[in-house]
Amino acid sequence: MEAVELFEHPLFHGADQEALRRLLATLRPQLVRRGGRLSTLDAESVLVLVLRGRLRTYQLTPDGRELLLELIEAGGFDDILAARAQEGHFTDAEQDSTVVLVPLSLLEKVLLSEPRVALNLLRLMHERLHSREDHLEAMALHDPSRRLARQLLALGQTLGEEVDGWVVLNPRLTHQMLADMLGIRRETVTLHLHQLTAMGA
The missing domain is CATH 1.10.10.10 (Winged helix-like DNA-binding domain superfamily/Winged helix DNA-binding domain)
Known part of the structure; x- marks a missing residue:
């Protein structure tokens, strides 16, 4: 994988790239075509880093309608919990997108070895939570x-x-x-x- 492209993601801003290269060497970008669904193939949950394109997360209502939760642009992230699709939550590519799936076990090692990544993740989560709160407030x-x-x-x-x-x-x-x-x-x-x-x- 082109480490330069991965390190352009806001999750890694200001982090020691040399220290992370070894840990992240096994990660491979995935192209998800427009309309394609993201899922985890094994029992492990993953953090999805969006390098290019745009994702959409939504939930199916009991009457079968889609409730759009979020549009995730390049530089954003999503989490895919193992078996989450069974609960009616889905993440699809809104346009052709390049993503990297980071298993949570690997993310934990990264956070322990590079505190700057932990700070960046907190900031990104805060921004996402603020956006979701605005969305919920609008719906109320x-x-x-x-x-x-x-x-x-x-x-x-x-x-x-x-x-x-x-x-x-x-x-x-x-x-x-x-x-x-x-x-x-x-x-x-x-x-x-x-x-x-x-x-x-």
Whole structure:
């Protein structure tokens, strides 16, 4: 594996690369094609580092709808717990993606040998938790317009890029993706987006 590419992941920023090379030598990048599902083949849980592309995590509701939990960009991470798919949680590639699966047993050795990685992991987990809390808060609001506005603000903070004084979401999200994030119908999103636009939002 190209160690340079792996060490560009925020998990390893500021860490002693020479000390980690030996520990991480067995890791291999995996290309996951758009729509492909990530899973662990054995009983061990893994940390998924996204080097390129974008993943989406979602849960199936009892009535079979997808509830989008998170979009994970390059530089992000996900955890795949052994047999988690049986609980209705899934991670798929939103676009062709390059990932590295780090078994938790190896991650533990890395954290013990290089404290900087532990600090980086805490920071990344904090950012992810903050994003999830914003998502849950948006879902808790009863008024769909307020829920949608809150979700768009949160997405703007995590995925937005400022262009000519406007915040542009990259990637562009479909009405269906927004509906999946909020657990509502696509038609409801379309209606309330029009209402927000009419209000000057």
